[in-house]
Amino acid sequence: MKLPESLFSRMFLAYLPFMVYPYGFFKAGVAALWIVGFLWGTVTFFWFTRRLFPGRSLKHAFFLWLIVWAQAVWTLTKLPPYWIVSVFFLTPVSFLDDAANPSHVRVFSKEVPRYFFERALAGVGFAGFVILLALVREIGEKRLGIQAFEQPAGLLLVIAVVAFLWKNQPYHMRSQRPPVPENLKLGRSKFP
Amino acid sequence: MYFLIITFGFLLAMRGARPAPLQRPGEGLGRIWSEATDFFLTTSLILALWALAMAFGKTQAGAREYAVAGLGIAAYLFSRYQKKTDTFFLSVLASVFMILSREPDLLWGIFLAWIVSSGIALFQTCFLGLRYKLLFSHVPTAMKGWPILCLLAGLISVVLRNLGSLVF
Numbered sequence: 585m586k587l588p589e590s591l592f593s594r595m596f597l598a599y600l601p602f603m604v605y606p607y608g609f610f611k612a613g614v615a616a617l618w619i620v621g622f623l624w625g626t627v628t629f630f631w632f633t634r635r636l637f638p639g640r641s642l643k644h645a646f647f648l649w650l651i652v653w654a655q656a657v658w659t660l661t662k663l664p665p666y667w668i669v670s671v672f673f674l675t676p677v678s679f680l681d682d683a684a685n686p687s688h689v690r691v692f693s694k695e696v697p698r699y700f701f702e703r704a705l706a707g708v709g710f711a712g713f714v715i716l717l718a719l720v721r722e723i724g725e726k727r728l729g730i731q732a733f734e735q736p737a738g739l740l741l742v743i744a745v746v747a748f749l750w751k752n753q754p755y756h757m758r759s760q761r762p763p764v765p766e767n768l769k770l771g772r773s774k775f776p
Numbered sequence: 777m778y779f780l781i782i783t784f785g786f787l788l789a790m791r792g793a794r795p796a797p798l799q800r801p802g803e804g805l806g807r808i809w810s811e812a813t814d815f816f817l818t819t820s821l822i823l824a825l826w827a828l829a830m831a832f833g834k835t836q837a838g839a840r841e842y843a844v845a846g847l848g849i850a851a852y853l854f855s856r857y858q859k860k861t862d863t864f865f866l867s868v869l870a871s872v873f874m875i876l877s878r879e880p881d882l883l884w885g886i887f888l889a890w891i892v893s894s895g896i897a898l899f900q901t902c903f904l905g906l907r908y909k910l911l912f913s914h915v916p917t918a919m920k921g922w923p924i925l926c927l928l929a930g931l932i933s934v935v936l937r938n939l940g941s942l943v944f
Contacts, residue, residue: 593922596922596926597787597790600783600784600786601783601784601787601870603779603783604779604783604870647852647862647865650848651844651845651848651849652845654844654845654848655842655843655844655845655848658843658844664873664874665844665848665869665870665873666870668866669866669867672862672866732934735778735779735933735934735937736778736779736782736783736930736933737930737931737933737937738930740782740927740929740930741926741927741930743926744923744926744927744930747921747922747923747926748918748923750922751918751921751922
Protein backbone atom coordinates (compact mmCIF):
# COMPACT_ATOMS: atom_id res chain seq x y z
CA MET A 585 0.00 0.00 0.00
CA LYS A 586 1.33 3.43 -0.90
CA LEU A 587 1.12 5.91 1.94
CA PRO A 588 -0.59 9.09 0.71
CA GLU A 589 1.34 12.32 0.04
CA SER A 590 -1.12 14.32 2.13
CA LEU A 591 -0.21 12.30 5.21
CA PHE A 592 3.43 13.33 4.86
CA SER A 593 2.47 16.99 4.35
CA ARG A 594 0.43 17.01 7.53
CA MET A 595 3.08 15.23 9.57
CA PHE A 596 5.81 17.51 8.28
CA LEU A 597 3.90 20.77 8.78
CA ALA A 598 2.90 19.61 12.27
CA TYR A 599 6.52 18.82 13.04
CA LEU A 600 7.84 22.28 12.07
CA PRO A 601 6.52 24.16 15.15
CA PHE A 602 7.53 21.18 17.26
CA MET A 603 11.13 21.81 16.21
CA VAL A 604 11.14 24.98 18.36
CA TYR A 605 11.04 22.87 21.55
CA PRO A 606 14.59 22.37 22.81
CA TYR A 607 13.74 18.90 24.11
CA GLY A 608 15.76 15.73 24.20
CA PHE A 609 14.55 12.35 23.03
CA PHE A 610 12.40 11.44 26.05
CA LYS A 611 10.69 14.81 26.52
CA ALA A 612 10.05 15.13 22.79
CA GLY A 613 8.42 11.70 22.81
CA VAL A 614 6.17 12.59 25.74
CA ALA A 615 5.17 15.91 24.14
CA ALA A 616 4.43 14.14 20.84
CA LEU A 617 2.27 11.56 22.61
CA TRP A 618 0.38 14.36 24.35
CA ILE A 619 -0.24 16.06 20.98
CA VAL A 620 -1.52 12.82 19.46
CA GLY A 621 -3.76 12.09 22.45
CA PHE A 622 -5.11 15.61 22.35
CA LEU A 623 -5.71 15.40 18.59
CA TRP A 624 -7.74 12.23 19.00
CA GLY A 625 -9.69 13.77 21.89
CA THR A 626 -10.40 16.87 19.79
CA VAL A 627 -11.50 14.84 16.77
CA THR A 628 -13.82 12.73 18.93
CA PHE A 629 -15.24 15.76 20.72
CA PHE A 630 -15.98 17.70 17.55
CA TRP A 631 -17.27 14.62 15.74
CA PHE A 632 -20.10 14.33 18.22
CA THR A 633 -20.71 18.04 18.84
CA ARG A 634 -20.13 19.48 15.37
CA ARG A 635 -23.81 20.01 14.66
CA LEU A 636 -24.08 22.22 17.73
CA PHE A 637 -21.88 24.85 16.07
CA PRO A 638 -23.68 26.36 13.13
CA GLY A 639 -21.83 27.94 10.20
CA ARG A 640 -18.60 29.73 10.95
CA SER A 641 -18.89 29.41 14.72
CA LEU A 642 -17.24 25.99 14.45
CA LYS A 643 -13.94 27.60 13.51
CA HIS A 644 -14.11 30.06 16.40
CA ALA A 645 -15.06 27.26 18.79
CA PHE A 646 -12.14 25.18 17.57
CA PHE A 647 -9.58 27.94 18.15
CA LEU A 648 -11.10 28.84 21.50
CA TRP A 649 -10.86 25.16 22.43
CA LEU A 650 -7.16 25.17 21.46
CA ILE A 651 -6.42 28.37 23.41
CA VAL A 652 -8.19 27.16 26.55
CA TRP A 653 -6.34 23.86 26.47
CA ALA A 654 -3.03 25.61 25.80
CA GLN A 655 -3.64 27.71 28.91
CA ALA A 656 -4.60 24.66 31.01
CA VAL A 657 -1.53 22.70 29.92
CA TRP A 658 0.73 25.71 30.48
CA THR A 659 -0.66 26.14 34.01
CA LEU A 660 -0.26 22.46 34.86
CA THR A 661 2.97 21.46 33.11
CA LYS A 662 4.59 24.69 31.81
CA LEU A 663 4.59 23.25 28.30
CA PRO A 664 4.85 26.27 25.92
CA PRO A 665 1.82 26.55 23.64
CA TYR A 666 3.58 25.77 20.32
CA TRP A 667 1.98 22.33 20.40
CA ILE A 668 -1.41 23.77 19.41
CA VAL A 669 0.10 24.68 16.03
CA SER A 670 0.95 21.00 15.54
CA VAL A 671 -2.60 20.00 16.47
CA PHE A 672 -3.94 22.56 14.00
CA PHE A 673 -1.89 21.13 11.13
CA LEU A 674 -2.83 17.56 11.99
CA THR A 675 -6.53 18.41 12.00
CA PRO A 676 -8.17 17.64 8.64
CA VAL A 677 -8.47 20.67 6.36
CA SER A 678 -12.11 19.97 5.50
CA PHE A 679 -13.00 20.27 9.17
CA LEU A 680 -12.32 24.03 9.21
CA ASP A 681 -13.60 24.68 5.70
CA ASP A 682 -16.45 27.18 5.82
CA ALA A 683 -18.10 25.64 2.77
CA ALA A 684 -18.15 22.09 4.19
CA ASN A 685 -21.51 20.90 5.43
CA PRO A 686 -21.70 18.16 8.03
CA SER A 687 -23.61 15.17 6.73
CA HIS A 688 -25.89 12.91 8.69
CA VAL A 689 -23.87 9.91 9.76
CA ARG A 690 -25.20 7.37 12.19
CA VAL A 691 -22.96 6.52 15.11
CA PHE A 692 -22.91 2.82 14.23
CA SER A 693 -22.35 3.26 10.49
CA LYS A 694 -19.28 2.11 8.52
CA GLU A 695 -18.19 5.73 8.05
CA VAL A 696 -17.21 6.10 11.70
CA PRO A 697 -14.39 3.50 11.80
CA ARG A 698 -12.98 4.79 8.48
CA TYR A 699 -13.05 8.40 9.70
CA PHE A 700 -11.33 7.54 12.96
CA PHE A 701 -8.83 5.23 11.24
CA GLU A 702 -7.55 8.11 9.07
CA ARG A 703 -7.18 10.36 12.13
CA ALA A 704 -5.49 7.58 14.08
CA LEU A 705 -3.08 7.04 11.20
CA ALA A 706 -2.19 10.75 11.14
CA GLY A 707 -1.56 10.71 14.89
CA VAL A 708 0.56 7.57 14.86
CA GLY A 709 2.48 8.84 11.82
CA PHE A 710 3.22 12.15 13.53
CA ALA A 711 4.40 10.46 16.74
CA GLY A 712 6.63 8.14 14.73
CA PHE A 713 8.01 11.05 12.70
CA VAL A 714 8.83 13.04 15.85
CA ILE A 715 10.47 10.07 17.54
CA LEU A 716 12.54 9.31 14.44
CA LEU A 717 13.77 12.88 14.12
CA ALA A 718 14.40 13.22 17.86
CA LEU A 719 16.50 10.07 17.66
CA VAL A 720 18.42 11.39 14.66
CA ARG A 721 18.97 14.71 16.43
CA GLU A 722 20.11 12.96 19.61
CA ILE A 723 22.61 10.81 17.75
CA GLY A 724 23.78 13.53 15.37
CA GLU A 725 24.14 16.29 17.93
CA LYS A 726 25.24 14.50 21.09
CA ARG A 727 26.94 11.31 19.95
CA LEU A 728 28.51 12.37 16.67
CA GLY A 729 28.84 16.07 17.51
CA ILE A 730 27.59 17.26 14.11
CA GLN A 731 26.99 21.00 14.43
CA ALA A 732 24.32 21.07 11.72
CA PHE A 733 21.92 19.38 14.13
CA GLU A 734 22.19 22.28 16.57
CA GLN A 735 20.29 24.37 14.02
CA PRO A 736 17.22 23.70 11.85
CA ALA A 737 19.40 23.00 8.80
CA GLY A 738 20.42 19.52 9.93
CA LEU A 739 16.86 18.44 10.60
CA LEU A 740 15.56 20.00 7.39
CA LEU A 741 18.15 18.10 5.38
CA VAL A 742 17.13 14.85 7.10
CA ILE A 743 13.48 15.67 6.39
CA ALA A 744 14.42 16.27 2.73
CA VAL A 745 15.80 12.72 2.60
CA VAL A 746 12.67 11.33 4.30
CA ALA A 747 10.48 13.27 1.86
CA PHE A 748 12.48 11.91 -1.07
CA LEU A 749 12.05 8.33 0.17
CA TRP A 750 8.37 8.92 0.86
CA LYS A 751 7.76 10.39 -2.59
CA ASN A 752 9.56 7.53 -4.32
CA GLN A 753 8.02 4.59 -2.57
CA PRO A 754 8.52 1.34 -4.51
CA TYR A 755 4.81 0.83 -5.11
CA HIS A 756 4.55 4.35 -6.51
CA MET A 757 7.48 3.72 -8.86
CA ARG A 758 5.77 0.62 -10.22
CA SER A 759 2.60 2.58 -10.88
CA GLN A 760 4.60 5.28 -12.76
CA ARG A 761 5.80 2.78 -15.38
CA PRO A 762 4.14 3.19 -18.77
CA PRO A 763 1.22 0.83 -19.30
CA VAL A 764 1.74 -2.26 -21.44
CA PRO A 765 0.50 -1.69 -25.03
CA GLU A 766 -2.61 -3.61 -26.03
CA ASN A 767 -0.83 -5.72 -28.65
CA LEU A 768 1.72 -6.91 -26.13
CA LYS A 769 -0.77 -7.82 -23.43
CA LEU A 770 -1.11 -11.51 -22.69
CA GLY A 771 -4.50 -13.03 -23.18
CA ARG A 772 -6.22 -15.33 -20.80
CA SER A 773 -4.09 -18.28 -19.95
CA LYS A 774 -5.30 -21.54 -21.41
CA PHE A 775 -3.73 -23.41 -18.58
CA PRO A 776 -5.15 -23.67 -15.08
CA MET B 777 14.64 32.54 18.46
CA TYR B 778 16.50 31.41 15.37
CA PHE B 779 14.51 28.15 15.28
CA LEU B 780 11.33 30.23 15.52
CA ILE B 781 12.31 32.39 12.54
CA ILE B 782 13.15 29.43 10.31
CA THR B 783 10.20 27.21 11.24
CA PHE B 784 7.54 29.89 11.12
CA GLY B 785 9.14 31.46 8.05
CA PHE B 786 8.79 28.12 6.31
CA LEU B 787 5.25 27.60 7.62
CA LEU B 788 4.14 31.05 6.49
CA ALA B 789 5.81 30.53 3.11
CA MET B 790 3.85 27.31 2.58
CA ARG B 791 0.55 28.00 4.36
CA GLY B 792 0.51 31.75 4.93
CA ALA B 793 -1.36 34.31 2.81
CA ARG B 794 -2.34 33.22 -0.68
CA PRO B 795 0.93 33.52 -2.60
CA ALA B 796 1.39 35.38 -5.85
CA PRO B 797 2.18 33.21 -8.89
CA LEU B 798 5.82 32.18 -9.02
CA GLN B 799 6.06 33.65 -12.52
CA ARG B 800 5.64 37.14 -11.01
CA PRO B 801 8.22 37.30 -8.21
CA GLY B 802 7.92 41.08 -7.86
CA GLU B 803 4.33 40.79 -6.75
CA GLY B 804 5.21 37.96 -4.37
CA LEU B 805 8.00 40.04 -2.88
CA GLY B 806 5.61 42.90 -2.16
CA ARG B 807 3.19 40.56 -0.44
CA ILE B 808 5.91 39.02 1.70
CA TRP B 809 7.09 42.36 3.08
CA SER B 810 3.58 43.68 3.57
CA GLU B 811 2.72 40.51 5.54
CA ALA B 812 5.92 40.94 7.56
CA THR B 813 4.93 44.52 8.41
CA ASP B 814 1.50 43.32 9.55
CA PHE B 815 3.18 40.60 11.57
CA PHE B 816 5.48 43.09 13.27
CA LEU B 817 2.66 45.55 14.03
CA THR B 818 0.34 42.86 15.39
CA THR B 819 3.07 41.37 17.58
CA SER B 820 4.10 44.80 18.86
CA LEU B 821 0.51 45.73 19.63
CA ILE B 822 0.01 42.59 21.70
CA LEU B 823 3.31 43.22 23.49
CA ALA B 824 2.14 46.76 24.27
CA LEU B 825 -1.17 45.43 25.64
CA TRP B 826 0.77 42.99 27.79
CA ALA B 827 2.97 45.82 29.12
CA LEU B 828 -0.17 47.82 29.88
CA ALA B 829 -1.66 44.90 31.82
CA MET B 830 1.58 44.55 33.74
CA ALA B 831 1.64 48.25 34.60
CA PHE B 832 -1.36 48.09 36.92
CA GLY B 833 -1.30 46.16 40.18
CA LYS B 834 -4.90 44.94 39.83
CA THR B 835 -4.47 43.40 36.40
CA GLN B 836 -0.93 42.09 36.87
CA ALA B 837 -1.81 38.86 38.72
CA GLY B 838 -4.64 37.96 36.35
CA ALA B 839 -2.53 38.66 33.28
CA ARG B 840 0.27 36.46 34.59
CA GLU B 841 -2.06 33.64 35.55
CA TYR B 842 -3.94 33.58 32.24
CA ALA B 843 -1.06 34.67 30.02
CA VAL B 844 -1.53 32.08 27.27
CA ALA B 845 -5.30 32.52 27.07
CA GLY B 846 -5.04 36.32 27.07
CA LEU B 847 -2.31 36.43 24.43
CA GLY B 848 -4.09 33.80 22.35
CA ILE B 849 -7.42 35.62 22.34
CA ALA B 850 -5.73 38.95 21.53
CA ALA B 851 -3.77 37.37 18.67
CA TYR B 852 -6.91 35.67 17.36
CA LEU B 853 -9.02 38.85 17.43
CA PHE B 854 -6.35 40.99 15.77
CA SER B 855 -5.80 38.36 13.07
CA ARG B 856 -9.51 38.01 12.38
CA TYR B 857 -9.91 41.79 12.26
CA GLN B 858 -7.22 41.97 9.57
CA LYS B 859 -8.71 38.92 7.80
CA LYS B 860 -5.45 37.01 8.14
CA THR B 861 -4.98 33.28 7.84
CA ASP B 862 -5.03 30.83 10.74
CA THR B 863 -1.30 30.25 10.29
CA PHE B 864 -0.68 33.96 10.78
CA PHE B 865 -2.61 33.94 14.06
CA LEU B 866 -0.74 30.89 15.36
CA SER B 867 2.62 32.34 14.30
CA VAL B 868 1.89 35.63 16.08
CA LEU B 869 0.89 33.76 19.24
CA ALA B 870 4.05 31.64 19.18
CA SER B 871 6.27 34.68 18.54
CA VAL B 872 4.70 36.79 21.29
CA PHE B 873 4.99 33.94 23.74
CA MET B 874 8.64 33.32 22.92
CA ILE B 875 9.52 37.04 23.04
CA LEU B 876 7.84 37.45 26.43
CA SER B 877 9.58 34.39 27.81
CA ARG B 878 12.92 35.91 26.72
CA GLU B 879 12.44 39.63 27.23
CA PRO B 880 9.65 41.09 29.40
CA ASP B 881 10.72 44.71 28.72
CA LEU B 882 8.50 46.42 26.12
CA LEU B 883 11.14 48.20 24.06
CA TRP B 884 13.42 45.19 23.85
CA GLY B 885 10.38 43.06 23.12
CA ILE B 886 9.46 45.28 20.18
CA PHE B 887 13.05 45.12 18.97
CA LEU B 888 12.92 41.31 19.10
CA ALA B 889 9.56 41.40 17.27
CA TRP B 890 11.26 43.46 14.56
CA ILE B 891 14.10 40.92 14.33
CA VAL B 892 11.64 38.01 14.09
CA SER B 893 9.49 39.74 11.45
CA SER B 894 12.52 40.78 9.39
CA GLY B 895 14.03 37.31 9.71
CA ILE B 896 10.81 35.66 8.56
CA ALA B 897 10.53 38.08 5.63
CA LEU B 898 14.18 37.53 4.69
CA PHE B 899 13.72 33.77 4.80
CA GLN B 900 10.61 33.99 2.64
CA THR B 901 12.35 36.33 0.18
CA CYS B 902 15.24 33.90 -0.27
CA PHE B 903 12.80 31.03 -0.55
CA LEU B 904 10.74 32.82 -3.20
CA GLY B 905 13.86 33.72 -5.15
CA LEU B 906 15.16 30.17 -5.18
CA ARG B 907 11.76 28.76 -6.11
CA TYR B 908 11.60 31.23 -8.98
CA LYS B 909 15.03 30.14 -10.18
CA LEU B 910 13.93 26.50 -10.01
CA LEU B 911 11.34 27.25 -12.69
CA PHE B 912 14.23 27.54 -15.17
CA SER B 913 16.18 24.50 -14.04
CA HIS B 914 15.53 20.85 -14.70
CA VAL B 915 14.72 19.42 -11.31
CA PRO B 916 14.26 15.63 -11.51
CA THR B 917 10.69 14.51 -10.95
CA ALA B 918 11.77 12.42 -7.98
CA MET B 919 13.01 15.58 -6.22
CA LYS B 920 10.06 17.86 -7.00
CA GLY B 921 7.74 18.87 -4.17
CA TRP B 922 8.67 18.51 -0.52
CA PRO B 923 12.20 17.08 -1.05
CA ILE B 924 13.47 20.11 -2.94
CA LEU B 925 11.56 22.56 -0.72
CA CYS B 926 13.08 21.08 2.45
CA LEU B 927 16.51 21.13 0.85
CA LEU B 928 16.12 24.81 -0.06
CA ALA B 929 14.87 25.68 3.43
CA GLY B 930 17.82 23.87 4.99
CA LEU B 931 20.33 25.69 2.80
CA ILE B 932 18.70 29.08 3.47
CA SER B 933 18.81 28.40 7.20
CA VAL B 934 22.55 27.69 6.99
CA VAL B 935 23.13 30.96 5.15
CA LEU B 936 20.98 33.00 7.55
CA ARG B 937 22.70 31.42 10.53
CA ASN B 938 26.12 32.43 9.26
CA LEU B 939 24.87 35.88 8.25
CA GLY B 940 23.38 36.35 11.73
CA SER B 941 26.60 35.33 13.43
CA LEU B 942 28.49 37.89 11.32
CA VAL B 943 26.09 40.73 12.13
CA PHE B 944 25.40 40.07 15.83
